[in-house]
Amino acid sequence: MELKMPEVREDLLESRGRVVSELEEILGKAKVISSEEGRRVYDSDGLTLYRSDSLVVVLAGDKGDVVSVMGYAGDRGIPVVTRGAGTGLTGGALPVRDGILLVMSGLDRILEVDEENMSACVESGVTNVSISEAVMELGLFYAPDPSSQLACSIGGNVAENSGGAHCLKYGVTSHNLLGLELVMMGGEVVRLGGKGMDMEEWDWLGLLTGSEGMLGVVTEVTVRLRASPETARAVLIGFDKVKDAALCIEKVMSEGMTPACMEFMDGMCVKACESFSGAGYPLDVEALMVVECDGSREEVDSEIERLRLLAEDFSYKHFRVSESEEERERIWRGRKGAFSAVARLRPDYMTMDGTIARGKLAEVLERIEALSVSYGILVGNVFHAGDGNMHPLILFDGENEGEGERALELAMETLRISVEAGGVISGEHGIGIEKRDMMGLMFSEDDMICQLAYKRAFDGDWLLNPGKVFPLDVANDFRARYT
Numbered sequence: 001m002e003l004k005m006p007e008v009r010e011d012l013l014e015s016r017g018r019v020v021s022e023l024e025e026i027l028g029k030a031k032v033i034s035s036e037e038g039r040r041v042y043d044s045d046g047l048t049l050y051r052s053d054s055l056v057v058v059l060a061g062d063k064g065d066v067v068s069v070m071g072y073a074g075d076r077g078i079p080v081v082t083r084g085a086g087t088g089l090t091g092g093a094l095p096v097r098d099g100i101l102l103v104m105s106g107l108d109r110i111l112e113v114d115e116e117n118m119s120a121c122v123e124s125g126v127t128n129v130s131i132s133e134a135v136m137e138l139g140l141f142y143a144p145d146p147s148s149q150l151a152c153s154i155g156g157n158v159a160e161n162s163g164g165a166h167c168l169k170y171g172v173t174s175h176n177l178l179g180l181e182l183v184m185m186g187g188e189v190v191r192l193g194g195k196g197m198d199m200e201e202w203d204w205l206g207l208l209t210g211s212e213g214m215l216g217v218v219t220e221v222t223v224r225l226r227a228s229p230e231t232a233r234a235v236l237i238g239f240d241k242v243k244d245a246a247l248c249i250e251k252v253m254s255e256g257m258t259p260a261c262m263e264f265m266d267g268m269c270v271k272a273c274e275s276f277s278g279a280g281y282p283l284d285v286e287a288l289m290v291v292e293c294d295g296s297r298e299e300v301d302s303e304i305e306r307l308r309l310l311a312e313d314f315s316y317k318h319f320r321v322s323e324s325e326e327e328r329e330r331i332w333r334g335r336k337g338a339f340s341a342v343a344r345l346r347p348d349y350m351t352m353d354g355t356i357a358r359g360k361l362a363e364v365l366e367r368i369e370a371l372s373v374s375y376g377i378l379v380g381n382v383f384h385a386g387d388g389n390m391h392p393l394i395l396f397d398g399e400n401e402g403e404g405e406r407a408l409e410l411a412m413e414t415l416r417i418s419v420e421a422g423g424v425i426s427g428e429h430g431i432g433i434e435k436r437d438m439m440g441l442m443f444s445e446d447d448m449i450c451q452l453a454y455k456r457a458f459d460g461d462w463l464l465n466p467g468k469v470f471p472l473d474v475a476n477d478f479r480a481r482y483t
Contacts, residue, residue, distance in 0.1 A: 013055070013098055039053055045090075047432070049348075049398070053097050054081070063107070071187030080217070083105075089429045091433035092430050092433075099466070110131070111220065127153055145165055163428040166260055167384065180222070184459075216458060238284075238287070245264060257306060264383055266287055267288075268342075273341045276337055289311075349393050354390050354427070355387070358387075379393065379410070394411050452474070453482070
């Protein structure tokens with residue numbers, strides 16, 4: 001689909017051969033991908049509606065490579081787009097035709113595990129799940145767990161402020177981040193934070209987390225580790241009506257309960273996940289809550305009983321508690337595989353992540369169902385219900401004339417609904433290009449100008465991840481007035 005992006009510098013396109021040769025001399029030929037076929041592998045992230053070429057692809061192997069590329073690009077005014085594992089869902093890692101695509105997955109070392117300070121320092125290409133695996137024997141874990149945690153990188157998690165199922169009790173990336181090392185445009189290396197829980201200076205970590213690669217390139221991340229709970233059990237609660245499940249979720253939270261996780265699936269997603277993973281989900285329900293309770297055995301037993309009593313008020317049809325660790329893991333494999341499972345239902349899909357107040361779940365789900373009928377587009381719902389992070393899955397066939405455009409319109413309407421319900425347009429996926437032109441739903445032009453002032457302070461030549469996050473007219477007007 002056509003996407004408006006910043007004007008391409010033809011002089012850089014014409015000098016591709018020289019740029020490639022110079023980068024090969026600096027980094028070695030093995031780290032530079034210049035062929036059209038090779039570049040095509042990296043022409044999109046998880047938002048495959050949009051694809052773009054790059055000037056050249058660089059596979060960074062260590063921090064020194066990143067410093068070299070950023071110094072080289074800064075000296076010559078070449079744009080740089082950073083890519084981790086490519087699992088992002090908003091086009092944040094979409095290349096630009098006249099820029100370097102800097103791939104960070106080669107920075108994959110766990111540098112230090114500090115058991116005493118309950119922290120770990122890792123390179124930005126380390127996968128999310130690898131951190132917990134590395135500290136499991138110490139009785140520790142890293143809490144944020146996006147559905148893509150087997151593949152997604154910690155640097156990408158920082159870029160988007162990713163959450164995951166456990167964010168309800170343990171918080172998103174920003175709540176579990178202690179320090180960052182990043183390379184600025186031009187090659188300067190900057191360290192922020194450390195192993196302490198608080199920073200004496202301004203909250204630079206808060207500014208950088210969720211900045212989508214527009215301010216600097218993260219090379220190292222220091223994360224907070226937590227003690228593994230004594231026990232954890234998964235609970236499946238099935239309902240005949242979507243509204244009953246939504247109201248039950250609202251009731252659980254209003255009663256002051258904070259399970260480790262509380263997820264929602266509608267009947268279509270339940271069937272797709274069960275067919276895909278054999279998780280043991282009931283197939284005769286229209287809505288399913290997947291809840292995890294963790295803590296001491298006594299605490300978990302008490303919380304599960306409270307859940308059962310609350311669910312009775314909404315006439316639950318199924319209530320099942322995992323009886324073994326293997327069963328608990330199987331239940332979560334089904335939920336974590338949801339995006340892959342629904343991909344078998346249609347050739348294409350988009351996943352939104354507008355986030356709402358939990359008291360609006362029932363209302364918003366009804367409005368999304370009405371949109372699905374109105375547009376003639378199938379929509380499934382599987383999401384982090386505990387923190388109101390909606391993930392409507394908009395299923396379509398891009399080969400059918402006009403269907404992709406209708407699906408995109410429907411997707412943007414779900415964001416309008418989220419904002420009208422007192423929410424926001426992104427809970428964890430970021431803005432990228434997907435929601436770029438919807439920023440005005442949440443922010444005034446003055447708000448965006450304030451944000452762009454930070455962008456200018458970090459990247460005064462506007463070379464990092466151009467064309468993302470801010471509507472092009474707002475960004476161009478700012479540059480014309482203040483550069």
